[in-house]
Amino acid sequence: MTGITLTAEQIRNAPAPVRQWIEQEVIATLGLAPRTPEAAPPPQAAHLVACSVEDMAGVLEHIRGVLPAVNVLFELGRPGISFGRPAVMTFRLMDILHHTRLQDVGLVMTCLEMINQALTEVKKDPSARFCGFDNEGHCLIAPQTQVSIATLWQTMMERQQAARTVPAA
Secondary structure, rough: OOOOOOOOHHHHHHHHHHHHHHHHHHHHHOOOOOOOOOHHHOOOOOOOOOHHHHHHHHHHHHHHHOOOHHHHHOOOOOOOEEEEOOEEEEEHHHHHHHHHOOOOOOHHHHHHHHHHHHHHHHOOOOOOOOOEOOOOOEEEEEEEHHHHHHHHHHHHHHHHHHHOOOOOO
């Protein structure tokens, strides 16, 4: 058996297929694979609902008391990688885990399922899905949903800023 050592810089500069292979090896070695069945096919974009800002505000109201779920929701307002036809935005579960500082990918999945459930209540449609998952550790959402989350975040920050600048009477 031969081992090699790579610096973070070397990994960052490696071609995408090499980085993906390294990521999969690390995930497998550390036992951090998401809790999704291996036999499940990747979801189709048609199963995902394109959510409006109002939909996202409704979801936020449903999950407001669960801070980790709120953090995961707003994490998906960051730009993701768009691919496919119809297009979907992809986010690595490991990136969500890192940015939200949750303990493991299982907690990220739990938060995402809470968000899915909140959306079914907001839309009053049990088949509506906020997100889906693939077998390679990615969360998939509709591009409009990502834009709506980012817009909701920006609106909330603007309101908070305006509230700070209004002089007390």
